[in-house]
Structures are given as structure tokens and as C-alpha cells.
Amino acid sequence: MRPLIVIRRTPKIDFMRWHVAGLVFSVVLTVLTIGIFVTKGLNYGIDFIGGTLIEARVSPGPADLGAMRSKIDALRLGEPSLQTFGSPNDVLIRLPQQPGGDAAQQKAIQAVRDALGSGVDYRRVEVVGPSVGSELIRAGVLATVLALGAIMIYVWFRFEWQFGLGATIATLHDVVTTVGLFAIFQLEFNLTTLAAILTIAGYSINDTVVIYDRVRESMRKYRTMPFRDLINLALNETLSRTILTVSTVALAVLALLFFGGEVLRGFSIAMLWGIVIGTYSSLFIAAPLLYYVQPNRRAIARGADAADAGAERASR
Amino acid sequence: MLYFANWKILLVIVVCAAGVIFSLPNLFTPAQLSHLPNFIPHKQVALGLDLRGGSYLLLEVDVAAAQRERLNAVIDTTRGALLNAKIGYTGLNVEGDAITFQVRELNRIDDARQALAKIDPDLVTEIGNDGAGTIKFTALATEARRRQAVEQSIEIIRRRIDETGTKEPTIQREGTSRILVQLPGVDNPEHVKALLGKTAKLTFQLVDAGVSVDDARRGRLPPGDEVLQAADDPRGRNSGATAYVVRKRVMVGGDTLVDAQATFQNNEPVVSFRFDSVGGKRFGDATRENVGKPFAIVLDSKVISAPVIREAITGGSGIISGSFTVQSASDLALLLRAGALPAPITVLEERSVGPDLGADSIHSGAVASIVGVALVVVFMVLFYGLFGIFADIALFFNLCLMLAGLSVLGATLTLPGIAGIALTMGMAVDANVLVYERIREEVRGGRSMLSSLEAGFTRAFGTILDSHVTTLVAGILLYWLGSGPIKGFAVTLSIGVLTSLFSAILVTRLLIVTWVRQLKPKVIPL
Numbered sequence: 047m048r049p050l051i052v053i054r055r056t057p058k059i060d061f062m063r064w065h066v067a068g069l070v071f072s073v074v075l076t077v078l079t080i081g082i083f084v085t086k087g088l089n090y091g092i093d094f095i096g097g098t099l100i101e102a103r104v105s106p107g108p109a110d111l112g113a114m115r116s117k118i119d120a121l122r123l124g125e126p127s128l129q130t131f132g133s134p135n136d137v138l139i140r141l142p143q144q145p146g147g148d149a150a151q152q153k154a155i156q157a158v159r160d161a162l163g164s165g166v167d168y169r170r171v172e173v174v175g176p177s178v179g180s181e182l183i184r185a186g187v188l189a190t191v192l193a194l195g196a197i198m199i200y201v202w203f204r205f206e207w208q209f210g211l212g213a214t215i216a217t218l219h220d221v222v223t224t225v226g227l228f229a230i231f232q233l234e235f236n237l238t239t240l241a242a243i244l245t246i247a248g249y250s251i252n253d254t255v256v257i258y259d260r261v262r263e264s265m266r267k268y269r270t271m272p273f274r275d276l277i278n279l280a281l282n283e284t285l286s287r288t289i290l291t292v293s294t295v296a297l298a299v300l301a302l303l304f305f306g307g308e309v310l311r312g313f314s315i316a317m318l319w320g321i322v323i324g325t326y327s328s329l330f331i332a333a334p335l336l337y338y339v340q341p342n343r344r345a346i347a348r349g350a351d352a353a354d355a356g357a358e359r360a361s362r
Numbered sequence: 363m364l365y366f367a368n369w370k371i372l373l374v375i376v377v378c379a380a381g382v383i384f385s386l387p388n389l390f391t392p393a394q395l396s397h398l399p400n401f402i403p404h405k406q407v408a409l410g411l412d413l414r415g416g417s418y419l420l421l422e423v424d425v426a427a428a429q430r431e432r433l434n435a436v437i438d439t440t441r442g443a444l445l446n447a448k449i450g451y452t453g454l455n456v457e458g459d460a461i462t463f464q465v466r467e468l469n470r471i472d473d474a475r476q477a478l479a480k481i482d483p484d485l486v487t488e489i490g491n492d493g494a495g496t497i498k499f500t501a502l503a504t505e506a507r508r509r510q511a512v513e514q515s516i517e518i519i520r521r522r523i524d525e526t527g528t529k530e531p532t533i534q535r536e537g538t539s540r541i542l543v544q545l546p547g548v549d550n551p552e553h554v555k556a557l558l559g560k561t562a563k564l565t566f567q568l569v570d571a572g573v574s575v576d577d578a579r580r581g582r583l584p585p586g587d588e589v590l591q592a593a594d595d596p597r598g599r600n601s602g603a604t605a606y607v608v609r610k611r612v613m614v615g616g617d618t619l620v621d622a623q624a625t626f627q628n629n630e631p632v633v634s635f636r637f638d639s640v641g642g643k644r645f646g647d648a649t650r651e652n653v654g655k656p657f658a659i660v661l662d663s664k665v666i667s668a669p670v671i672r673e674a675i676t677g678g679s680g681i682i683s684g685s686f687t688v689q690s691a692s693d694l695a696l697l698l699r700a701g702a703l704p705a706p707i708t709v710l711e712e713r714s715v716g717p718d719l720g721a722d723s724i725h726s727g728a729v730a731s732i733v734g735v736a737l738v739v740v741f742m743v744l745f746y747g748l749f750g751i752f753a754d755i756a757l758f759f760n761l762c763l764m765l766a767g768l769s770v771l772g773a774t775l776t777l778p779g780i781a782g783i784a785l786t787m788g789m790a791v792d793a794n795v796l797v798y799e800r801i802r803e804e805v806r807g808g809r810s811m812l813s814s815l816e817a818g819f820t821r822a823f824g825t826i827l828d829s830h831v832t833t834l835v836a837g838i839l840l841y842w843l844g845s846g847p848i849k850g851f852a853v854t855l856s857i858g859v860l861t862s863l864f865s866a867i868l869v870t871r872l873l874i875v876t877w878v879r880q881l882k883p884k885v886i887p888l
Contacts, residue, residue: 048887049747056806101719147708152555169719171551173712178420189843196835204828238778241840241848245785245855248836252789252829256796259825287799290745291792294738298788301734302781307726309412310781317785 068330079226091236101170107135216332246320384766410776415717417551428705447477521700562697564616622698631691642678650674727780753794760865776850786858793866
């Protein structure tokens with residue numbers, strides 16, 4: 047049984063022709079992200095800033111948001127926010143942190159329950175205190191920094207430092223611009239988003255490593271080929287793999303986005319963006335960066351000879 | 363390529379079979395499982411609270427409050443010691459984590475040091491040459507006290523939750539002074555939270571009938587007395603007093619109770635209690651000496667009621683009447699049975715999910731995973747034909763192994779965890795893609811069929827390993843630093859990385875080797 051769809055020939059795309067445009071685009075995107083992050087900030091979920099989240103299902107629906115809002119506004123609990131969540135029957139109510147400690151949060155929930163009366167099913171209640179929120183932010187930042195650091199050290203260890211540097215910059219770019227997506231569109235940034243970002247870091251590096259592996263191999267094979275052509279060759283040779291892998295992961299993520307329900311929506315959006323930007327950065331950032339910090343070809347060639355000798359010894 | 367060591371073949375078959383067997387129980391309901399014979403594994407994947415519904419509470423033991431309370435007790439001892447030694451002092455107070463005071467006569471400083479050195483080995487007393495003194499607990503004692511308070515709190519919380527009839531609660535220490543409580547199936551945690559939030563410190567104290575509350579508030583509070591508020595009165599039947607002046611000295615404490623039950627007296631809900639022998643004797647003595655006077659029943663510094671002692675109560679048991687409802691009487695009885703918390707507790711974080719939402723989440727997670735896997739399976743067949751089918755078979759075993767791993771390890775599956783499974787399915791075939799693309803290249807490069815297959819697997823292996831390790835790094839960090847549902851995601855992601863490494867390389871390879879050996883094909887269908 048043969049495949050129905052085959053990418054027959056190795057393409058001959060001149061990726062390096064576009065790399066300057068790619069670098070400029072990425073710098074602009076990164077600066078834009080940082081700018082918006084600084085000025086507008088992120089729309090943090092209660093995981094990070096504390097507060098109360100109530101998911102209520104109104105029956106019979108649809109929920110009358112206006113009436114619910116005025117009932118809750120009358121309670122004077124800071125600035126509550128209401129929005130429908132998935133179906134018109136489901137409402138997500140967010141209350142800011144109430145002054146007066148834990149008991150005050152509980153009282154606020156009770157007040158909302160009393161105000162909304164019967165016919166409302168409380169599907170989810172989440173209360174996060176301010177101290178926990180700041181700890182979660184710290185843990186999240188720490189996890190991201192450590193992940194990037196660990197990945198860089200691993201790539202450095204497996205390749206040359208130039209690869210480690212390129213991989214880290216590309217991954218950092220993906221992480222920063224994913225945060226940027228959430229800043230620009232003011233999507234809720236919560237713990238699941240953070241999980242998505244770390245997964246993106248892992249995925250993006252995966253893509254980069256595959257291409258770097260090929261660059262290194264080509265460096266051993268074609269010792270006199272100009273470096274620019276060599277990068278192009280590696281990118282073209284791995285292109286079908288890149289496209290196929292992106293497709294399978296994207297299929298899985300699209301399934302999550304469309305069928306995974308409201309709770310996973312933020313996660314799926316972040317992942318989808320991360321896959322696209324991660325693939326882009328492997329092609330247009332990570333690989334071209336090697337052009338600017340060229341790995342030592344002689345050392346890699348020596349490594350190849352040593353590896354061959356080792357393999358020979360082992361096979362004997 | 364044709365060579366595939368027999369032990370490896372055996373290993374692959376055994377692992378795959380184990381994966382299927384250990385993931386099988388997840389297809390059955392618990393009721394069906396109980397009818398299956400014993401040799402079949404019964405362990406299912408444990409569902410997180412976000413899927414099965416329930417409450418997650420992160421509590422903090424207010425250790426500082428326990429410490430303050432203990433310092434307040436030390437103040438009395440200090441006062442006594444200084445009085446005994448006839449040493450004048452001023453400003454004896456608790457400030458932060460220390461008691462401070464000023465010795466009046468500087469020539470008595472050494473005497474003061476001596477007098478205070480004996481009161482408690484856990485205390486460090488320092489008196490400067492200007493007569494300013496501080497008393498603190500030693501770091502060791504503070505630490506021991508903290509640990510004790512947290513452990514005792516866990517025990518009390520466990521008792522209280524058990525009394526409410528919650529099934530399979532998880533109560534564990536988290537960090538230094540936190541307690542994580544997970545209550546599966548509890549839809550409305552308000553009641554449980556209300557029970558956990560109460561310290562439930564019960565004391566019996568004499569009312570000082572000689573002073574009115576107003577006088578006491580105007581500053582004429584006799585030493586050794588305190589003003590306590592009356593408890594909330596939901597039914598408005600109390601005698602009308604809103605506060606009482608009571609003796610600080612505790613006649614008997616709630617720690618001497620052995621039992622408490624909610625019952626009725628004159629059609630009113632009341633709480634009956636029984637003392638242990640020590641408490642019974644003390645209560646008997648105290649009531650005998652104070653017949654005709656009122657005494658206060660104090661719960662968490664609020665007076666529930668203040669009945670007049672008509673006669674000595676020597677039976678070792680009694681009844682608390684107040685303005686109870688049936689619910690509040692049975693709650694109080696429960697709290698008294700479970701015992702008082704050594705320190706106040708606050709809820710830092712609460713996440714409650716109703717069973718409906720949990721069921722919806724399972725449903726949407728399952729649909730998303732099935733659709734995702736189906737898309738990937740079709741995709742692989744479209745692009746790789748027969749080899750795509752091999753990859754799909756490996757994917758099936760990967761899924762089994764993941765479920766088996768989750769079941770056997772007792773890991774908790776959360777909604778983000780399901781997302782992790784779906785995602786891993788998409789990523790797992792990456793290893794196959796790498797191998798197959800490599801084989802194609804080798805074929806194009808003019809290698810023979812067998813050596814292309816061989817080269818495809820060996821050359822792609824390094825790349826596959828690198829890419830898996832980096833994802834695993836992210837997974838481990840997430841597990842380490844994440845909390846709750848995120849940990850679930852980290853677990854499935856990490857297990858998935860490991861199982862996909864096995865299935866995409868060994869299982870696919872075995873399938874291809876078998877295919878080559880059995881059918882002796884001339885060309886690779888890629």
C-alpha cells in the first residue's frame with residue numbers, strides 16, 4: 047500500500063533570501079510585544095492576581111447578562127465582570143479580590159448566590175488568595191526561565207555553543223511572542239496558558255534541533271560548501287518532515303480547540319499560535335542565526351571523524 | 363535491518379501486552395470491574411477533581427497566631443515570676459514575636475534575669491543594662507511548635523471531614539505551614555469550609571458579676587477579667603446581653619471533652635457533652651465552689667450562653683443550650699468531638715467543580731482526543747501508506763501504554779492532562795515522520811532497500827532522542843513547579859514522551875522487520 051500523497055523531490059527554496067525580512071519581522075514583533083506588555087499588561091486570570099471566579103449555568107436559558115450584572119453590581123463587590131462562556135446559558139462571573147481576608151471572599155460568593163436566586167447551577171467556583179497568586183507567578187516565571195536554561199545547556203552539550211545560542215534565541219522569541227499574543231488580544235492569561243507556553247518551548251526547540259542536526263550533518267558531509275547554501279540545503283531536506291510534523295500536531299490542537307470545551311480554549315489558542323510561530327522561527331530565525339555565529343567547521347568535522355572511528359570500533 | 367535481537371522482540375511484545383492489559387480496566391465501569399476475576403488488573407486512571415467534581419482547598423495554618431496565644435500565656439507566668447521576686451516592671455506586652463518589658467530599678471536587673479531564667483527552657487530572656495527586656499521562644503522551640511501545630515491541625519481537619527461523611531478525602535501537608543485538602547464529590551463545599559474555618563476552642567469561664575460591661579468598657583476592667591461578645595444569635599432568643607465580663611482563668615477547657623452529641627431538651631436543639639475524669643472532677647469542683655453564680659460557655663472567644671450554676675455538677679457531663687438550630691447544634695457537637703484546632707486556619711485557594719461540569723469536561727476532552735487521534739491516523743495513512751498504518755499501530759500501543767502508566771502509577775488525570783494526551787498523540791508520530799523521511803532520502807540517495815531502512819532508523823535516532831529530551835525537560839519542570847491540574851498535564855506529557863519514544867522506535871521497527879521477513883518485499887512503499 048503506497049501513500050496517496052507524496053512530496054517527491056527535495057524542494058530548492060532559497061530560505062536565506064528571506065532571512066533578513068524574517069529577522070526584521072521578528073524584531074518588530076518582539077518589540078511590539080514588549081511594548082504592549084509594558085503599557086497594557088496582561089489580562090491575568092485569578093490564578094495570578096487572586097479573586098473569585100464563578101461559572102454559573104442558568105436554566106432556563108439564555109442568561110440575561112444585563113439583569114445579572116445589575117444584581118451583582120448592587121452588591122458593591124468592586125468591579126465584577128460577566129461574560130457568557132461557551133453557550134448562552136453559561137455565565138462566567140469574576141469578582142476582584144475582596145478586602146478583608148478569606149472570610150470576605152466567602153461572604154462575597156454567598157452574596158452573589160443570594161442575589162442571583164434560584165434557577166442557577168454553580169458549576170465551578172475558584173477563589174485564589176493574593177499570596178498564592180504571587181507565588182504562582184513566581185513559580186511560572188521560574189519554570190520558564192529554568193526550561194529555557196536547561197534546553198540551552200542540553201543543546202550546547204549535544205552541539206556547539208553557537209547552536210545552543212541560536213536555539214535559545216529562537217525559543218525565547220516564541221515564548222515572548224506567545225505572551226504577546228495574549229497581551230495584544232487581552233486573552234486571559236492563566237495557569238493553563240503557562241503550561242501551553244512551556245509546551246511551546248519544548249516543541250519549538252524540538253523543531254530547531256531537527257534542523258540543527260541536519261545542518262551539523264551537512265557540515266560534516268560537505269566540508270567546502272558555502273555556509274549559506276549549506277543552511278538552505280538542510281532546511282530544504284528537512285522541509286517535508288517539518289510540514290508533516292506541524293500538520294499532525296496542528297490536527298491534534300485543532301481538535302482540542304474545536305471540541306475540547308471552553309476551559310481548554312486558551313490553552314489551544316496558545317498552542318496553535320506556538321506551533322506556527324515555532325515552525326516559523328526554526329526556519330527563519332534559528333537556522334539563519336547560525337549564519338551569523340558560524341559554528342567551527344573544523345571542530346565539527348573532527349567530531350565526525352572521531353564518531354566514525356568510534357562507530358567502526360563498535361561495529362567490529 | 364533484518365536483525366532484531368530475540369530479547370528485544372520479546373521485550374516489545376511483553377511491554378505492549380502489559381500496556382493493553384493494564385489500560386483495559388479503564389474501559390469498564392467500577393461496577394463491571396468488580397465482577398471481573400482477580401487476575402485481571404483493576405486499577406483505573408484516577409480522575410482529578412476537575413473531571414469527577416469536587417473541592418480543592420489550600421489551607422494555611424496561622425502559626426503566628428498560635429505563637430501569639432502562647433506568648434500571652436507566658437505573660438501571665440512572667441508577671442507571676444516578677445511579682446514573686448518583688449521586682450518592679452512597666453510595659454509588659456507582646457510585641458511581634460516577643461514579650462517586652464522594662465525593669466524599673468536598674469540594680470535589680472540581675473535578679474530579674476535569675477527570676478525569669480527558670481520559667482521555661484524554651485524561652486530566651488534578654489535584659490539589657492538599661493533594663494529593657496525581651497522574652498522570645500528559641501528558634502528550635504518555634505520550629506517544633508510550628509510543626510506540631512500543622513500536624514495537629516491535619517489530624518483535627520481529618521476528623522472533622524470524616525465526621526461529615528466525605529468519601530476518600532485527601533489531606534496532606536504542603537510546604538511548611540499549608541494543608542492541601544481534596545474532597546472528591548463535594549458539590550457545595552461551603553458547609554465543609556465553614557466547619558474547617560472554626561477553631562472550636564471551647565472553655566468554661568466564670569462570669570464576673572461584680573462589674574458591668576459598660577464599666578469594664580470605660581476602663582474599669584479588673585485585672586484577670588476580659589470582655590467577651592455574645593455569639594451570633596440566629597433566632598434572636600438570647601437573654602439580650604451582647605457582651606459579658608468573664609474571668610480570664612479557664613475553669614475547664616474543651617480539650618477534656620470525650621464526647622458531644624446534638625440532642626433535644628424541651629424541644630430545643632442542644633448539645634450534650636461528657637468530660638473525661640480529670641475534666642469531670644475539675645468541673646465538679648468549680649461548680650461546687652460557685653453555686654448561684656453564672657458561668658460562661660465560651661466558643662472561640664464568644665459566649666454561647668451564661669447559665670447560673672444551680673448545684674454542683676458532678677456527673678461529668680452536661681448540656682450546652684443556646685439559641686441553636688438543629689444544624690448549628692450538630693455542627694457544634696461535631697466540632698467538639700473532633701477537637702479544637704491549635705491555630706486558626708484560612709483558605710488560601712479554593713477550586714470547586716460541580717459534577718455536571720466534570721462530566722462535560724470528560725466528554726469534551728474525550729471527543730477532542732478521539733477526533734485528534736482519528737485525524738492523525740488518517741493523515742499518516744494518506745502520507746505514508748502501509749508505513750503509515752505501522753505508525754498508527756504504534757500509536758495505538760502508545761495510547762495503551764500511556765493509560766497503563768497513568769493507571770499503574772496512580773497519577774491523576776485532569777482536563778489539561780487530557781489535552782496532554784491529545785497533544786502527545788500529535789507529537790508521537792513525529793518520530794515516525796523523522797524515520798520515514800530519512801528512509802525516503804536514503805532510497806533517493808540510491809541505497810538498497812534494506813540498508814535504507816537500517817539507515818533511516820539509526821540516523822533519525824539521535825534527532826528523535828534530542829527532541830524528546832527537550833520536551834521532557836519542559837514536562838519535568840512543569841510537574842515540579844506547577845500545581846493542581848497543571849501537574850496532571852505535566853504527568854501525561856512526560857509519560858507520553860517516554861512511551862512514544864518506545865512505541866515509535868521499537869514497535870514500528872518490529873512491525874517493519876516482521877513485514878520484511880514475512881513478505882520479502884522488493885521496494886519500500888514510500
